[in-house]
Amino acid sequence: MHAVEKKVRAFVRVKPTAQFAQDVIKFGPDNKSIDIYIKKDAKKGVVNNKQTDWSFKLDGVLHNTSQELMYETVAKKLVSEALIGYNGTIMCYGQTGAGKTYTMTGATAEYRHRGIIPRAVQQVFKAIARAVDSFITVRISYLEIYNETLCDLLSTMTGSGASDVQMAIVDCPQGVYVKGLSIHPVSDEEDALNLLFEGETNRVIAEHTLNKNSSRSHCIFTIYIESRFRVLSDVRCINSKINLIDLAGSERLSKTGSEGRVLKEAAYINKSLSFLEQIIIALADPKREHIPFRQSKLTHVLKDSLGGKCNTVLVANICGEALHVEETLSSLRFATRMKWITTEPVINVTYDSEGTVKALEKEISLLKQELAMHDSLVNRSLVTYDPLTDVQLAEIKSQIHKYLQGTIDEIEVSSFLSRKGLIFCFHPILFQGRNEVETRLRSKYVLIDKNDFATIAAAQKVMAVLNFSALQSELRNTGVMRECTEQRCTHLQSSIPVS
Ligand SMILES: Nc1ncnc2c1ncn2[C@@H]1O[C@H](COP(=O)(O)OP(=O)(O)OP(=O)(O)O)[C@@H](O)[C@H]1O
Known part of the structure; x- marks a missing residue:
């Protein structure tokens, strides 16, 4: 299929604050x-070359925006396109506490505060309810990358608890997938949301100065959609997936005051985000080959979303306070590069x-039932639509022989299958008869190919000579009509080809 190049779309969402700068x-x-x-720092001297102004152009700035409008702007189109077979990725990036989890999952206190994941699930199931010509199945997985380790947030749902399979990221021609990650079929919105809540409770969170519930890992909630359509006699199968990614927040350790385990996590988070940034820079450089x-x-799992055949949207979450302006600048730079x-x-x-x-088997069986019903309505109950048996074929052959011998005037055809059987048997019998006639003729006569002109001319010459001698003996024997016969002889003689 012909692909059209698309730019990654990048939005900025500003977390509401009373101290907006x-x-x-x-x-x-x-x-x-x-x-x-940013004002010049007077302490660093009046003359310094530090840049003070930056301008960023994005696909949209979401300021004081409701969850509903955010979803309409950022996600709705991507989810609709996933329903027709395009893979999609939405990723929230930004400093810790800037609102990534709020944007991706939402807050549970009020229904209107739900985020991209529950809304995407709802959009998918609403579309399924409307679909009349397709059979759509939905499955869910929830992956966590914590301290460079892959964790299945839904392993508790597999019955046997944590899976024994060692998880690994695998590259294959269809794209990247995580071996060992459990994928769960869901039949409705509620089923899918139960999995989301199960995964949320298994996520690693911790408290630090900037966020009471800080995510300590990168989380990828994936909705797999498989739609099957009948197109003429083929079953067209469309497979797509929507990756909804809540990245862990970048942290200034001096600001978060993290120590111990949280400090170690921060080191992993910052390192993986820095790798992500390097990948973004490399992808944006057309001269880079590798x-x-x-x-x-994180970057390995995101390979398809960033460099592949996927609709990708980034939401850069920023804080509006002057205190966080350096982090805000860094997030805006990242968003611009993504574009x-x-x-x-x-x-x-x-x-x-x-x-x-x-x-097709199902359709054939339905059609047979339909035909049987029509036949019984017109009293044709003897008609069968199953393949002809050997006995039926023998009966057809016998009818053909009788017809060719002139014993019967017509051959009875009761169904399309017996008509097919008739044609199937008639041809070999006809060819066999023709061969027999030819063999009989050859045994009596010398047959000349009608395109063999030299042999035909030679035969004509012999025939003419034979005719001439016959006329001469006629003349000799009868002595009557001599003149007329002599003329015929002269004419025949002149018509004999000279070899
Ligand atoms: N747009 C918003 N409107 C209202 N509240 C918000 C908004 N964005 C974030 N919040 C609130 O701010 C707090 C921190 O947000 P959140 O946990 O989403 O940040 P985060 O970027 O995911 O942080 P971390 O990287 O540490 O996990 C939460 O209590 C959340 O409800």
């Missing part, structure tokens, strides 16, 4: 640009031959 952060009237202004996706678990990346989304379609056979 109006002098530092300015939004453009188009709701797509954001300017940052992109080191495998240098961390340089191009992907080539394609519909993931396959034709399922096993499914096709099954569907």
Whole structure:
């Protein structure tokens, strides 16, 4: 399928605050640009070359935006496209406490505060309820990358508890997948949300100065959609997945005051985010040939989403306070770089031959039942639509022989299958008869190929000579009509070809 290049779309979402730094952060009237202004630090001298102004252009700036409007702007189109076969990735990035989990999962206190994941699940199941010509199945997985270790947040749902399979990221022609990650079929929205809540309770969180419930890991909630359509006699199978990623927040250790386990986690988080940034820079550089996706678990898992055939959207979550302006600048730089990346989304379609056979068998059986009903309505109950038996074929052959011998005038055809059987048997019998006639003729006559002109001319010459001698003897024997016969002889003589 022909792919069209698409840019990654990047949005900025500002966490609401009473201390919004109006002098530092300015939004453009188009709701797509954001300017940052940092005053010169007088302590560092009047003359210093430090940059003070930055302008960033994005696909949208979400400021004081409800969860509903955020979803409409960021996710709705990507989810609709996933329903027709395009893979999609939405990723929340930003400093700790800036609102990534709020954007991705939402808050539980009020229904309207639900985030991208529950809304995407709802959109998918609403579309399934409306679908009339397809059979759609949905499955869910929830992966956590904690301290460079892959963890299955839904392993508790597999019955036997944690899976024994060693999880690993595997590259294959269809893309990247995580071997050993449990994937759960869900039949409705509630089923899917139960899995989300189960996964949420298994996530690693910790408290630090900037966030009471800080995520200490990167989490990927994946919705797998498989749609099967009947297209003429084929079963068209469309497989897509939506990766909804809540990245762990970047942390200034001086600000979070982390120590012990939380400090170690922060080191892993910052390292993996720094690898992610390197990948983004490399992808945005058209001269770069090798992109080191495998240098961390996060970048390896994101390989398809960043460099592949996928619709990708980034939400950079930022804080509005002047205190966090350095982190805000860093997140805006990251978002702008993401916008340089191009992907080539394609519909993931396959034709399922096993499914096709099954569907065709089902259809044939339905059609047979339908025909049997029609036949019984017109009193044709003897008609069968099963393949002809040997006995039926022998009966047809005997009828053909009788017809060719002239014993019967017509051959009875009671169904389409017996008509087919008739044609099937008639041809060999006809050819056999023709061969027999030819053999009989050859035993009596010399047959000349009608295109063999030299032999035909020679035969004509012999025939003419024979005719001439016959006439001469006629003349000799009868002596009557001599003149007329002589003329015929002269004419025949002149017509004999000279070899
Ligand atoms: N747009 C918003 N509107 C209202 N509350 C918000 C918004 N964004 C974030 N919050 C609140 O701010 C707090 C921190 O947000 P959240 O946990 O989502 O941050 P985070 O970026 O995921 O942090 P971390 O990286 O540490 O996990 C939460 O209590 C959350 O409810």
